Amino acid sequence: KQEVTQIPAALSVPEGENLVLNCSFTDSAIYNLQWFRQDPGKGLTSLLLIQSSQREQTSGRLNASLDKSSGRSTLYIAASQPGDSATYLCAVLEYGNKLVFGAGTILRVKS
Amino acid sequence: DTAVSQTPKYLVTQMGNDKSIKCEQNLGHDTMYWYKQDSKKFLKIMFSYNNKELIINETVPNRFSPKSPDKAHLNLHINSLELGDSAVYFCASSQGTGKETQYFGPGTRLLVL
Numbered sequence: 001k002q003e004v005t006q007i008p009a010a011l012s013v014p015e016g017e018n019l020v021l022n023c024s025f026t027d028s029a030i031y032n033l034q035w036f037r038q039d040p041g042k043g044l045t046s047l048l049l050i051q052s053s054q055r056e057q058t059s060g061r062l063n064a065s066l067d068k069s070s071g072r073s074t075l076y077i078a079a080s081q082p083g084d085s086a087t088y089l090c091a092v093l094e095y096g097n098k099l100v101f102g103a104g105t106i107l108r109v110k111s
Numbered sequence: 112d113t114a115v116s117q118t119p120k121y122l123v124t125q126m127g128n129d130k131s132i133k134c135e136q137n138l139g140h141d142t143m144y145w146y147k148q149d150s151k152k153f154l155k156i157m158f159s160y161n162n163k164e165l166i167i168n169e170t171v172p173n174r175f176s177p178k179s180p181d182k183a184h185l186n187l188h189i190n191s192l193e194l195g196d197s198a199v200y201f202c203a204s205s206q207g208t209g210k211e212t213q214y215f216g217p218g219t220r221l222l223v224l
Contacts, residue, residue, distance in 0.1 A: 031210050032210065034212065034213075036215075041218075042217060042218070043115075043201060043215040043216050043217045043218050044154075044201070044203075044215040045215070046212045046213065046214065049211075049212050087152070089154065091154075093209075093210060096167070097142075097159065097166070097167065097208060097209035097210065098156055098159075098167055098169075099144075099156060099213065100156075101153065101154040101155070103151070103152060103153055104152060
């Protein structure tokens with residue numbers, strides 16, 4: 001059974017810092033890995049999708065990497081801003097097209 | 112323009128009642144989903160439909176019945192509500208058969224008293 005773990009559970013950083021969020025998964029039989037952002041009381045917004053054959057994806061200040069063989073992904077946020085404060089969720093798409101989520105990392109960027 | 116919309120946004124009801132949550136997507140996607148986010152914030156898939164056909168049905172009590180009248184709508188009906196059904200329910204959609212990015216609705220916060 002696929003399990004997705006995110007570390008740390010919560011993170012508080014001053015504005016301007018670069019930071020890394022970690023995600024690990026137990027079964028490497030995946031189609032892709034996705035990073036989402038969830039703001040309090042809101043739905044999820046897709047940030048990056050990395051296909052299983054890819055190593056990384058970039059969007060603006062965000063960079064996500066994928067090491068499928070070791071079951072790990074990282075989300076790198078450069079020059080963090082208070083507006084980045086949210087919960088970041090990692091999810092893997094299993095064979096069978098089922099998205100399995102981690103519990104998330106709660107990020108707070110202090111101004 | 113709202114891509115994936117859900118109604119109602121909030122739902123407070125008594126145990127034993129029957130309720131429905133509606134979802135609509137205007138993205139032209141073929142696949143729609145229902146997820147449940149419990150009090151510990153874990154998101155778990157409940158159902159997935161592709162072109163009105165059920166393709167994923169997780170271990171969900173049969174009190175939960177999804178209905179897809181067309182590929183733009185996926186509604187969730189819940190019979191005999193229990194306290195443990197209190198959660199946030201998210202609808203989502205994606206293009207194709209489900210390997211693409213999923214777009215989520217704002218969620219329906221259900222509280223069973």
